Amino acid sequence: MTMTASKQGSEKRETFWTSRPVRRFRRNKLAIVGLSLVTLFVLVAVFAPLLAPAPKVGNNCQRDLGITDPRQVYNIASPMFWKAVFAPPPSCYQIARINYRAEPSPPGKPIQTEFGEVRPLVGTSNGYDVWYGLVWGSRTALKLAVIVVSFNVLIGIIFGSLSGYFGGWVDNLIQRLIDIIFAFPGLVLIIVITTLLGPSLTNVMIAFVATGWAGYARVLRGEVLKVKALEFVDGARALGAADTRIMFRHILPNALTAVTAIAVLDLGSLPLSAAALSFLGIGLPIGFADWGQLINAAKAWIQGPYGQPFAYWYVSFFPAMTIILFGLGWNLLGGAVRDALDPRD
Amino acid sequence: MFAFIVRRLLFLPVVIFVLTVIIVGLLQLLSPERRAAAYVTNEQQARNLEAIIKDHGLDQPFHIQYWMWLKSALRGDLGFSKASNKPVVATIKERFPSTVELAVYSLIPLLGFGIWFGTIAGLNRNKFVDQFARIYATITNNIPTFVLGVILLVIFYGFFNLAPGPGQLSPENQVNLIIKPVPRITGMLSFDALLAGNWVIFWDVLRHLILPVITLTTVSTSTLIMVTRGSLIDTLSQDYVRTARAKGLPERVVNLKHARRNALLPVATLGGFQVIGLLGGAIITETIFAWPGVGSWGSDAAARFDVAGILGFALLAAVVTVLMNLAVDLLYAVIDPRIRFD
Numbered sequence: 001m002t003m004t005a006s007k008q009g010s011e012k013r014e015t016f017w018t019s020r021p022v023r024r025f026r027r028n029k030l031a032i033v034g035l036s037l038v039t040l041f042v043l044v045a046v047f048a049p050l051l052a053p054a055p056k057v058g059n060n061c062q063r064d065l066g067i068t069d070p071r072q073v074y075n076i077a078s079p080m081f082w083k084a085v086f087a088p089p090p091s092c093y094q095i096a097r098i099n100y101r102a103e104p105s106p107p108g109k110p111i112q113t114e115f116g117e118v119r120p121l122v123g124t125s126n127g128y129d130v131w132y133g134l135v136w137g138s139r140t141a142l143k144l145a146v147i148v149v150s151f152n153v154l155i156g157i158i159f160g161s162l163s164g165y166f167g168g169w170v171d172n173l174i175q176r177l178i179d180i181i182f183a184f185p186g187l188v189l190i191i192v193i194t195t196l197l198g199p200s201l202t203n204v205m206i207a208f209v210a211t212g213w214a215g216y217a218r219v220l221r222g223e224v225l226k227v228k229a230l231e232f233v234d235g236a237r238a239l240g241a242a243d244t245r246i247m248f249r250h251i252l253p254n255a256l257t258a259v260t261a262i263a264v265l266d267l268g269s270l271p272l273s274a275a276a277l278s279f280l281g282i283g284l285p286i287g288f289a290d291w292g293q294l295i296n297a298a299k300a301w302i303q304g305p306y307g308q309p310f311a312y313w314y315v316s317f318f319p320a321m322t323i324i325l326f327g328l329g330w331n332l333l334g335g336a337v338r339d340a341l342d343p344r345d
Numbered sequence: 346m347f348a349f350i351v352r353r354l355l356f357l358p359v360v361i362f363v364l365t366v367i368i369v370g371l372l373q374l375l376s377p378e379r380r381a382a383a384y385v386t387n388e389q390q391a392r393n394l395e396a397i398i399k400d401h402g403l404d405q406p407f408h409i410q411y412w413m414w415l416k417s418a419l420r421g422d423l424g425f426s427k428a429s430n431k432p433v434v435a436t437i438k439e440r441f442p443s444t445v446e447l448a449v450y451s452l453i454p455l456l457g458f459g460i461w462f463g464t465i466a467g468l469n470r471n472k473f474v475d476q477f478a479r480i481y482a483t484i485t486n487n488i489p490t491f492v493l494g495v496i497l498l499v500i501f502y503g504f505f506n507l508a509p510g511p512g513q514l515s516p517e518n519q520v521n522l523i524i525k526p527v528p529r530i531t532g533m534l535s536f537d538a539l540l541a542g543n544w545v546i547f548w549d550v551l552r553h554l555i556l557p558v559i560t561l562t563t564v565s566t567s568t569l570i571m572v573t574r575g576s577l578i579d580t581l582s583q584d585y586v587r588t589a590r591a592k593g594l595p596e597r598v599v600n601l602k603h604a605r606r607n608a609l610l611p612v613a614t615l616g617g618f619q620v621i622g623l624l625g626g627a628i629i630t631e632t633i634f635a636w637p638g639v640g641s642w643g644s645d646a647a648a649r650f651d652v653a654g655i656l657g658f659a660l661l662a663a664v665v666t667v668l669m670n671l672a673v674d675l676l677y678a679v680i681d682p683r684i685r686f687d
Contacts, residue, residue, distance in 0.1 A: 176359075183360045183670075186625020188643070188662040195647040195655055196371040272489045276629055279491045281648035295495055299633070302495070302503040302510075309504045316499050320492050327487040 021340040031336030037329025038268075044135055045142035049073055049084035049092065052135035056115040058096025058128075064089035093140060093201075093289045095133040098124055104301055104315045122318045125297040128287070130315075134322050136289030141271030141326070144205055149266050151209045153259060156216020157252070163217065164224030165247055174217065181214040187273060194283045204274055204283040212266070216259055223255035261338035268330020272323065294319035346678065353671045357664065364663050365418075368656050369411050377403040383424060383652040423660070424653030428646040433657035436642060441661070442532025443513070444631070444638030448623045449533075450554050451562045455623075456616055459566040460609070463573025467608070468600055470578055478574065482567035490626055494560040494633035501556060509553050511635035518549045557634040561626050565619040572615050577608040613680050617673030621666055 016022060025031050044051060053070040054062035062070060065084055073084040084092075098111055098118055105124040110117045121131040163174040181189065193207035227233065228251060236250050275292030277283040284290050298319060304311030372380055381397040384390070390397060398404055402413050417424075423433035431439070466478035488496075501508040509515055513534060514522065527534070527541045535554070538546035580586065581604050589603045590596075627640035635641065639658060646654025 179356070180360050180363050183364075183663050183667050184625075184659070185621055185662055185666050187628060188625060188659055191628070191643070191647050192368060192655055192659045193371065195650065196368070196374065196652075276489055276491045280629065280632055280644040282644065292491070295492060299495055299498075302498045304503065309506070313499075313504075316495055320496055323492050324488055327489060328484070331483070331487045 025336055025340040028336045028339065030332045031340070034329050034332025034334075034336060037325055038333050041138050041326055041329060042142060045139040047085065048135045048139040049088055052096075052129075052132045054084070054092065055096040055098075055118070055129065055132065057113045057118065058098050058132070059091055059094040061089065061092035061094070061096075064091045093136055094287050095136065095289050095293070096129040097127050097287065098129055099127045101127050102300070104312050107314050123314045125294065125301070125315045128294070128297065130294060130318055133289050133294050134291065134318060137275075137291045137294070138322070138326070140201065140284075140288070140290050141275070144201065144208075144274055145267045145271050148205050148208045148212060148270050149263050151205075152212040152216050152266070153263055155209070155213035156220055156259065157256075159213065160217035160220025161224050161247060161252060161255070164221040165228065165243075165251065171221075175221075178214040178218055181211055184211075187277065190273070191277065191280075191282055194277065199283060199285045201284060201288070204277065207283075208270060208274070212270070216262065219258055219262060220255055223258045224251055227251045227254045257341050261334065261341055264337045265330065265334035268327060268334060272327055275323065291319055291323050295323070350671065350675070353667075353674070357667050360663055360667055361660065364659065365415070365656075366411065368659065369414055370407065372652065373407060373410075380652065383427075423657045426642070426646060426654035426657065427651040428649050428654045429642055433653050436654070437639060437657060437661055439532070440637060440639045440642050443534070443636060444624065444627050444640055446533035446535060447554070447557060447561065447627060447631070447636060447638060448620070450535075451558050451623055452620065454558060455562045455566055455569065455619060459569030459616075460573050460612060462566075463570040463612075464577060464601075464605055466570065467574040467577030467581070475574070478570055482570050485563050486567040486571075488563070490560060490564060490629045491633065493563055494556070494630060497556050497560060498633070508556050509549075511633065513553055513635075513637055514546070514549055515553075518546055522546060553634075557630050557636055560633065561623060561630045565622060565626075569612065569616060569619060573608065573612050576611050577605060580604045580608040610677075610681055614673065614677060617669070617676065621669045621673070624662060624665055624669075 050073060053073055054065055054067065056062070056070065062068075065073075065080065065088070067073065067080055072078060072080045075081055098113060098120060101124075104126075105111055105120065107121060107123040108119055109123070110119050111124070118129075120129045122134070123130050159174050163171045189211050190207045193210055194204055197203035197206060233246060233250055236246050241249075271291075274283060275290060275295070278288070278290045278292035279296045280292075281296065284293070286293070295316065298312075298316035301312040301315045303309070377398045378394055380403050381394045381401070382391075384397050384401060385394075402410055405413075421434055425431070426433045426436050429436040429440075462478055466475045469475050497508075498511070502510050525543075527537045527543055527546060530537050530540055535547055535550040538544075538550065581600075586599060586604050589599045594603075624640075627636075627638060628644050629640070630636065631638045631640035632644045639661060642654065643658035643662075645651075646658060
């Protein structure tokens with residue numbers, strides 16, 4: 001009697017928090033570091049309008065929000081707070097340009113403008129407020145990552161499962177299409193599409209989706225083929241389950257595990273690829289809040305004036321650190337998710 | 346094997362056909378006037394856009410435009426690149442060797458350092474070297490190429506002036522090269538200088554290659570380290586390795602002859618793809634370091650909306666990638682006799 005009671009006690013229903021992958025994830029110290037960094041970046045992205053509020057000078061964010069004092073957004077009771085955080089006008093994504101001086105201005109040094117004195121927190125580069133660019137840049141990064149990865153996963157699931165489940169000419173057609181996309185190294189196809197569509201965030205996202213779904217489709221096809229061959233699928237079919245039911249209830253949930261790890265890694269790597277593009281001057285419009293543009297602006301100030309080699313250290317330091325921490329966070333998180341979901345060991 | 350090669354080579358025109366259809370199709374999004382601008386080489390032509398539109402059939406339906414484009418492409422005319430101010434084909438001929446040069450020098454750290462460090466880490470699992478290798482790989486794997494390039498320039502050129510700045514030659518040697526040109530044999534300046542016995546130029550190009558090569562290879566090297574390490578650890582736990590040890594073979598022979606040879610199989614595949622990836626990475630690296638290869642031309646063409654240039658660059662990239670993929674597959678069959686193509 002006592003044994004059954006204690007056994008029942010220990011066999012509590014497995015929740016998300018106590019499931020095997022999550023326990024394995026929680027034990028991994030690097031995973032926690034990664035998760036913390038990623039959480040930080042997500043918070044910065046969501047609360048960008050509070051961390052880098054609409055400036056007095058530099059862009060039209062303040063006017064388009066319809067506020068007169070930047071401090072209005074901090075009042076959580078006012079509708080301006082919600083508008084700024086959840087639906088900022090497009091002009092807020094333009095990096096505040098304090099002046100048109102190419103030479104960088106060091107962190108915290110006051111700059112006189114016609115609207116009074118401003119103190120850019122981490123300096124300016126090419127007249128752009130670097131802090132504003134970094135904070136709103138993380139918002140751009142998050143937006144791009146979430147939208148592109150969602151579409152990639154969705155399209156990848158549709159084509160991958162069609163390909164794997166039905167086989168035959170459907171499979172052949174989709175696989176050849178993927179072969180063609182894979183025939184281009186790295187960013188080449190994305191560069192071609194973005195350039196021809198013209199510079200805008202939407203077009204960059206279209207280019208990334210147009211090329212990115214292929215990887216998911218291929219992985220998912222392999223997983224579907226693997227799961228399809230397992231006995232429980234035959235069992236379901238023997239019980240008279242329809243194609244759609246087998247697909248959605250039995251095959252997809254099992255196959256999705258493989259895609260999850262790739263999706264997490266992609267959430268971190270896609271914004272960096274987009275930043276690489278705008279570093280090259282391709283994709284996002286000039287002045288759009290994006291980390292790549294800040295690194296590009298820093299490129300001109302690699303050497304200090306004669307005799308002061310360290311004079312412009314801040315121009316490249318802050319954007320580079322932001323990008324490295326972002327990449328590191330997502331990579332640690334992605335690696336940990338992959339290890340946690342790995343059915344081996 | 347032969348049938349496999351033929352089939353893969355037959356796939357190449359298909360890729361190129363679909364690619365060109367996509368690009369010429371995407372071009373239709375632009376107005377005929379904008380597309381006509383791609384053919385303008387002098388001011389007189391710029392004043393007479395209608396004539397260009399008519400000549401090149403830019404207002405015709407898609408299939409006719411594609412056919413016209415294909416006809417001139419097959420004649421070896423891929424248009425005029427505004428970014429390089431030369432015909433596309435001439436630009437590729439002039440610049441592609443420099444990209445190959447960068448890739449050739451990149452092979453040394455990529456394959457040499459990557460495999461060497463991965464082997465040491467794998468043989469000393471969980472010891473200090475291994476921990477160091479893992480930390481190194483985790484950190485370097487996360488730095489995007491364009492950030493790494495700028496950081497290296499800032500530190501080694503800007504701060505401490507240990508390495509030369511962007512470019513292929515120092516200013517004084519650019520002048521030297523004009524005074525006493527090096528005959529163009531391979532198109533790769535360092536090899537041409539070597540063949541001409543011009544040590545000054547050769548040494549200067551090598552110095553200018555250090556930072557670009559590090560930038561181009563760091564990320565792929567860290568991947569290669571981890572794959573070599575993992576594969577070696579897997580192999581070392583296999584029965585035949587234990588047998589070799591039991592036979593009393595020296596540790597070194599077991600490790601390097603028995604274990605590492607087999608452990609390198611997955612490394613060979615990955616290494617092949619990394620080499621292909623060098624071409625993609627070259628776009629960014631060449632732009633940062635003003636290296637006169639096709640990558641910097643491609644990114645310049647894209648940034649300046651040089652349609653003919655982008656098209657030519659993408660075509661070149663696709664052709665090279667498909668051919669290199671084929672080469673990697675064949676190489677794999679040579680290394681691993683168990684692999685048969687049919």
